Amino acid sequence: MDIKQLRLFIQVAEVGSLSGASRLTDLSQPSIGRVIRQLETELKVTLFRRTGRGVVLTEAGLLVQQHARTLLDDATALEQALAVQSASVSGSLAFGLPPSIGVRLTGGLVEQYRQAYPKVHLSIFETLSGDLQERLLDGSLNLAILYGSSISASLATVSLGTEDLQLICRSGQPEAEQVSISFREMLQLPLILPGRRHGLRALLEQTAFREALTFTTDIEVDSLRVQLELVSRGLGYTILPSQTLKASHARDLVAVPIVAPTPRRQCVLAWSRDRALAPAAGVMRELVVRLFGQN
Numbered sequence: 001m002d003i004k005q006l007r008l009f010i011q012v013a014e015v016g017s018l019s020g021a022s023r024l025t026d027l028s029q030p031s032i033g034r035v036i037r038q039l040e041t042e043l044k045v046t047l048f049r050r051t052g053r054g055v056v057l058t059e060a061g062l063l064v065q066q067h068a069r070t071l072l073d074d075a076t077a078l079e080q081a082l083a084v085q086s087a088s089v090s091g092s093l094a095f096g097l098p099p100s101i102g103v104r105l106t107g108g109l110v111e112q113y114r115q116a117y118p119k120v121h122l123s124i125f126e127t128l129s130g131d132l133q134e135r136l137l138d139g140s141l142n143l144a145i146l147y148g149s150s151i152s153a154s155l156a157t158v159s160l161g162t163e164d165l166q167l168i169c170r171s172g173q174p175e176a177e178q179v180s181i182s183f184r185e186m187l188q189l190p191l192i193l194p195g196r197r198h199g200l201r202a203l204l205e206q207t208a209f210r211e212a213l214t215f216t217t218d219i220e221v222d223s224l225r226v227q228l229e230l231v232s233r234g235l236g237y238t239i240l241p242s243q244t245l246k247a248s249h250a251r252d253l254v255a256v257p258i259v260a261p262t263p264r265r266q267c268v269l270a271w272s273r274d275r276a277l278a279p280a281a282g283v284m285r286e287l288v289v290r291l292f293g294q295n
Contacts, residue, residue: 003075005039006068008032009047013065017054090119093280096135096144098199099224100240101267102126104247105145109291113284120280128222130197136272142281145288147199148266157268158285160292163241165200165263166255170234176254183211186258190218190236192227200265204239207263228253239263267292 012021018029018036025032040047045060057065097105106124113122125132125141135141136155151157167186169175175189187208194201201217208215218236221227227238228245232252242255269288271277277285 003072005035006072008035009039010065010068010072012036012048012055013057013061015054016056020054089117089279089283091278091280092121092123093143093278093284094123094125094135094141095284096125096127096132096141098129098132098145098147099126100200100244101145103224104243105288105291109287112291113287116287117280117283128194128197129199133270136270139272139275142275142278143269143271143284143288145292146268146270147203148268151268151270154273155270156273157270158289160267160269160289162264162266163243164257165203165239165265166242166245166257168228168231168238168240168245168253168255170232171252171254173234175237175256178256180257180259182260183207183258183263184213184260186237186239187213187215191216192219192221192230192236192238193217194222194227195220198222200239203265204263207261211261224248 008021008025008027011024012018012032015021015024018032021027021032022029036047043060043064045064046058047061047064048055049058106126110122110124113120125135125144129146132141132144133146133152133155136144136146137152145160146155146157148157148159167175167181167189175181193204196202196205205215219230221230224240224244228248228250230236231238232250239258240255245253245255269285269292271281271285
């Protein structure tokens with residue numbers, strides 16, 4: 001049972017016929033009949049009794065009508081309250097995220113935010129996690145997605161979940177045919193990775209240190225687009241979550257799981273403890289938490 005079913009039920013009850021409800025709603029009589037039968041099945045009662053002039057409510061239908069009106073009034077009040085809230089959220093918001101997350105999240109996030117809060121002036125920054133943390137601390141960003149290692153104590157955070165990192169290689173390379181590759185074997189490959197200020201690089205170096213392994217890179221590139229371009233040309237390998245590769249729509253690249261151990265990073269949404277979140281930032285925080293797991 002949902003709000004649309006109840007609204008249609010009320011309309012049929014008020015006009016006393018399926019044909020009358022059809023004219024009001026632009027739905028066909030068979031479609032309206034199916035909705036009413038579905039509602040009767042869900043409630044396990046008969047809602048209408050047919051007459052020569054149309055339909056009338058049964059006793060059960062009268063009871064449902066009474067409660068349905070209350071539910072619809074509450075739903076309308078909620079819609080109005082949310083509309084008022086959306087209209088009242090204004091100001092500006094500076095939001096940052098790393099490129100490997102931005103490639104799959106930014107478009108849908110901004111679209112939904114703008115639809116709900118059109119009065120907010122948005123500034124989106126896509127850069128390395130180290131830069132994002134500095135911007136949060138100096139106040140030039142209100143919110144940012146960071147990786148969970150080396151987070152300043154001056155920042156408040158909420159967890160967004162974890163991501164397994166995988167080896168990204170070009171189709172046709174021997175590694176692309178493997179079910180998985182060990183962390184030790186991965187370190188023997190020519191790696192194309194961002195610089196030391198990037199959270200991903202720091203995580204990989206820490207993992208190598210714990211395993212007593214030597215960590216080196218062949219090419220340092222901070223641009224995600226350039227990393228993938230170089231890998232697609234067969235110049236080396238990079239390391240990213242598989243979700244990022246899917247969002248990039250790179251057809252000639254393959255993600256291979258890394259094992260023994262699997263490098264895994266924690267993603268958090270962060271903001272300064274010293275500054276209260278404005279309403280524009282508060283609603284963005286809720287939207288990011290909701291959308292992150294879906295992308």
